[in-house]
Amino acid sequence: MSEIVKENLIEFVGNLTVFLSLFLPILYLRGFTKFSKAFKYFTAYLVLIGLVQLGSKLHKVFYEGEETIFFFFYFILFQFLSLSLFYKGLLKKKFITGVTIIAILLFAIQYILDPILYFRYNTLAAVFSHIILVFYSILYLYHSLSNKKTEFVLINSAILIYLLSSSLIFASGNLIYNLNIPISVSDTLVNINRFLYLGFQIIIIIEWWKNYSFFKSSIE
Amino acid sequence: MNESFINDEIQIVNIILIAIGLLLLMSFAIVLFFYFSRKKIIKTQLEKAELEIEYQKELLQNTIVTQEEERQRIAQDLHDAISSKLNVVSLNANFLTDKDITPTEANKIGESIHKVTSTVLENSRRIAHDLLPPTLDKFGLQAAVEELCEEIQETKKFTLEYHIQYQENFISSANELHLFRILQELFSNTIKHSGATNIQVALNTEENLLSLQYTDNGKGFNLAEARSAKGLGMSGIENRAILMNATCDIESSQGNGIKVSITSQPNNEN
Incomplete structure (x- = not known):
């Protein structure tokens, strides 16, 4: 594959993920009032992530060349909050609220002690929030073992796969930035993340198509 | 010197890539493990439920057969011990209505009726006793x-x-x-x-x-x-x-x- 095709493909995937980030919330918002609490929280997740993506994209357009890394802070925060609520809706366990509050407090303390972190990759927060979410996800998988009817089985599996693999990408974010290596190499990680994220988004669409599309809801 | 330094860093990146690959593999393995376990568990649950239904059916079948047999037995008992005897009584009673009958004959028939009804009474008591x-x-x-x-x-x-x-x-x-x-x-x-x-x-x-x-x-x-x-x-x-x-x-x-x-x-x- 020639270099130009490869670059085009990667750029296309990047743009596609941004487009899907904006498109998915619209898809899910259509059923917002019809479905369960977990569905509402997941829609909230999609909306928040969509907003972060949109903000980051607009920031790039209007303030060309400036840092957009602080959007990462909102990405991690919103993702952790909304997905924690999502799993609370699915698992109906009280301890999730406690864990979420404690984690948020710890992150707040971290930012108070080191405000510069806002303009860097907060690898610790990223990895810990991912691990907590992965834990919920495995718990939900276990929970779904004996239940015949379970919602969000696909998305839950996708969350597990995406978060577990991407946590290492986020963890190595600062390392890559500090290392004295060609940008093309560090780009590889970003690109892998893009592909993983695209896969995640495709699963979200499939889940919607299978269980929450308007064809389905009109039949039911 | 600088080149070897860069090589080291590329190696680190390679390790990271491999680790990501491994994590990806692991997460897939976890998901697949749960998926197949779930399939198996649901299958066993279904089999168990079917077995239970089968057992219930058998129980019901047995109950119905027993009930039918019991009905047949009671019907037989009623027929043999009561109906046929009451027939005799009815026949004899009919003789009594005959105008040409002599008192001796009437006495004889009356005695027979008395005997048969006693048996019927005894039988009906026995049948009721057998039932409960x-x-x-x-x-x-x-x-x-x-x-x-x-x-x-x-x-x-x-x-x-x-x-x-x-x-x-x-x-x-x-x-x-x-x-x-x-x-x-x-x-x-x-x-x-x-x-x-x-x-x-x-x-x-x-x-x-x-x-x-x-x-x-x-x-x-x-x-x-x-x-x-x-x-x-x-x-x-x-x-x-x-x-x-x-x-x-x-x-x-x-x-x-x-x-x-x-x-x-x-x-x-x-």
Whole structure:
């Protein structure tokens, strides 16, 4: 594959993920009032992530060349909050609220002690929030073992796969930035993340198509 | 020097890439593991449910067959012991309406009617008694079982040794009836099929445990075959034991008679 095709493909995937980030919330918002609490929280997740993506994209357009890394802070925060609520809706366990509050407090303390972190990759927060979410996800998988009817089985599996693999990408974010290596190499990680994220988004669409599309809801 | 430094860093990146690959693989493995486990668990659950339904069906089938047999028996009894005799009475009564009848003949016919109606009365009492012995209701299980044993002894077909020591109200009245029916069924099986010469019955309530032991020295039977035969007594006995939450232990083989042991906790209603 020639270099130009490869670059085009990667750029296309990047743009596609941004487009899907904006498109998915619209898809899910259509059923917002019809479905369960977990569905509402997941829609909230999609909306928040969509907003972060949109903000980051607009920031790039209007303030060309400036840092957009602080959007990462909102990405991690919103993702952790909304997905924690999502799993609370699915698992109906009280301890999730406690864990979420404690984690948020710890992150707040971290930012108070080191405000510069806002303009860097907060690898610790990223990895810990991912691990907590992965834990919920495995718990939900276990929970779904004996239940015949379970919602969000696909998305839950996708969350597990995406978060577990991407946590290492986020963890190595600062390392890559500090290392004295060609940008093309560090780009590889970003690109892998893009592909993983695209896969995640495709699963979200499939889940919607299978269980929450308007064809389905009109039949039911 | 600078080049080797860069090489080191590229190696770090490579390690990171490999680690990401491994994590990806691991997460896939976890998801697949849960997916297949779930499939398997649901499959076993389904099989279990089907088995249960199958068992329920069999139980229902047995109940219906038993019910039908019982109806047939009652119909037969009513026909043989009452209807046919009442026919005779009706015929004789018809003779009485004849104008040419002499007083001696009338007396004779009246006597015959009296005789037949007495038999009919006796028969109807017996049928009602067979359906539900009034002793059980009026005097309790101890008396009813003793009465049943005495009746069996009167047939003189075999020797019957019995030892009844039942503490009244040890089990609920519904369960008392189940126990009585089980004993009736055991006797009837022995009389009908076993050709036994000796029966031993022991009913005890001791140390918070009710136990009924029944042994005969008849020709015995193959337990598995008897169970699968629909409407036969054995499955009925076992079903009644299940209903009264008792444990039922039946031992029998060809040529070795039968040994039945039923134990139950007090007032164990289902």
